[in-house]
Amino acid sequence: MSLKLYLDNVRRIRPTVHCITSAVSANDCANALIACGARGIMSDQAEDAVDITAHCGGLNISIGTLYAQSIKAMFEAGDRAGELGRPILLDPLGAGTSALRTKTAHRLAEDLPLTVIRGNLKEIKILASGSGSAHAVPVIDDDHITKENLASVSAFIKQFAEASQCVVAVSGETDIISDGNRLAVVQSGDPMMSDIAGCGSMVSAVTTAFVIANPEDIFMAVTAAFTACGVCGEIAKNHLRPEEGNASFRNRLIDAIYHLNGEILDKNARYEIL
Amino acid sequence: MSLKLYLDNVRRIRPTVHCITSAVSANDCANALIACGARGIMSDQAEDAVDITAHCGGLNISIGTLYAQSIKAMFEAGDRAGELGRPILLDPLGAGTSALRTKTAHRLAEDLPLTVIRGNLKEIKILASGSGSAHAVPVIDDDHITKENLASVSAFIKQFAEASQCVVAVSGETDIISDGNRLAVVQSGDPMMSDIAGCGSMVSAVTTAFVIANPEDIFMAVTAAFTACGVCGEIAKNHLRPEEGNASFRNRLIDAIYHLNGEILDKNARYEIL
């Protein structure tokens, strides 16, 4: 199944993404969005944010740096996006490491009409445990997706996606994506992606751009975004010189997104739809 | 006309620039300032900012990330800079995309004794339309400078500079700078400069450094700064390897500023004073 169309749509439509994201990775998110053909506008002050949301094609919320003002902006911008029918992606970054992050993630998931939830397995488990579907959370001891727990994690993600009525996407060595019905398993990617700060935030931002540009199939848009980022991680690793480490890998990852096209994506994509 | 002197003055005087700038590009601005021979101090909390302004040679205000506290800091630091006779550059980043940004840009332009206004054509048009010279804003439908509208845009910029009594500088594929009397058209630059987040903010920061170091001719200082950045954009593009994209371009742009000298600048400068 070709993913070319989904990338082509991003490059053609050039979506603008309102990012309320971690200050740590805001610059990388902005450059990654430009690299894939989109644009980011960062705004996390409520008075400003509601206008920016209206100006943009969709909203990317990451709870990586939480302030009274940014939390307010998340809810108000989210409400505005909902009114306007714009897609909203929630990245529950760090849920489980502080009460404020866990509580905020739960409240955002309850109050906002989310389109996509993207995080690592630990964050998604924390998020699911606080929702109405709490009873459905299976016992998955590991916080990483492994060959051994792939089936149980897949079942959990599918169930959580169905319960929360949005696409749930879990990043890991293997990525799992579900809309409650279909399930995608993405193998594309390189372990060095976990060695750069804010890689997850970049994937969230890029995924939001893919979702805005492909409203007809959110699940495939998310799958294409994850596969595209994974393929670019592999390309970045191939271009890395022996003396280069994680700082250069970050640049080469964004550079690879910049040069990615549908042919390269389809040729290198490693994923399956179950 | 040689621009060497203006760069040499920056490298000799090593100005310190107080930046109240977007969190997204603060790191790039800081490294671009060091690259051109200056230093940046980022401070956007009013109590801190008024002292930092007094400590620095000039003030660079960008409205890229607006909070109650940073807006307060802009006005108080601006007042302090005015009292001390220090130059102030205003970058109305995102004016027109939210009511808060538009209003804040207008209020800053009204209240502060600005030395330079730098933005893209859309932002400058928004800024001009809210000022006392509003009646003078011509109908320029396009938000980009083109061959076709170059004459009308130039006339508008000259008029706005005269009315606002400062140097107005518009970034685009072609840059236009005026002090209300003279007009500079800068062709130096590379299209990839618009593919990196915060390029405009970097140009604003570097321009403030040039203005501090060249108080005897602000117009030429701005023209030299724009041309220097444009020449460095071309050098960065020349150094870009086939697999490199916008992330590496950002690094190569700052690297080029780091290695720029008066001879390279004069040899590659493409601009004219009208």
Next chain:
Amino acid sequence: MSLKLYLDNVRRIRPTVHCITSAVSANDCANALIACGARGIMSDQAEDAVDITAHCGGLNISIGTLYAQSIKAMFEAGDRAGELGRPILLDPLGAGTSALRTKTAHRLAEDLPLTVIRGNLKEIKILASGSGSAHAVPVIDDDHITKENLASVSAFIKQFAEASQCVVAVSGETDIISDGNRLAVVQSGDPMMSDIAGCGSMVSAVTTAFVIANPEDIFMAVTAAFTACGVCGEIAKNHLRPEEGNASFRNRLIDAIYHLNGEILDKNARYEIL
């Protein structure tokens, strides 16, 4: 004396560092921490920060960007770290450039049970002059460590470390570290390290990771961290291509930390314990 053990402990223990650091260099700090084998969590909002501190192995406080909320977070997270017996590093970044920074640095040094103080000579002098040991601050006119003032600066640092009962570490062309008893003089490093924004903040973050992983000898942990960063500065310079400047140097510095191992460290280390 081998420094290998201290680096090996960081790579083995993989400490998590709570950073309340400058927004300008937060991303570089996060990537530098990953490069040395640690992880950083950035959080400067009090409600969030106290939980994050409890979640992490130690606390790195830099006063580079001060807000009412981040100042509150520094004190509350510092108190929490103290209660939990976690090490705290204070970087009095910019002390002396604004009354708020100077006052905040003094208050943090008085109120928190600091483990390490790291800054440049000017900042450390400002910090010492406000403490109870003020009468002991010698007249050192220069703000840089030179061959001429090395003896008097060393005596001052040793005295200040003894009075403040923590390890005091001064960055400069030559670094000086003391626990009030021992004194380390580190020559490793490259002048280009002062040409990148936030290099001191990165050294502070990496030093905190070394301290967490080596609780049995804080003084040697700090000495190893400083030497490691210095050696990596030299490696970065060696890998720098002719056209590359400070932006690429930043990446190559972090890349060098990523590839550093005990053998490279010991082979290149230039330091002595007095």
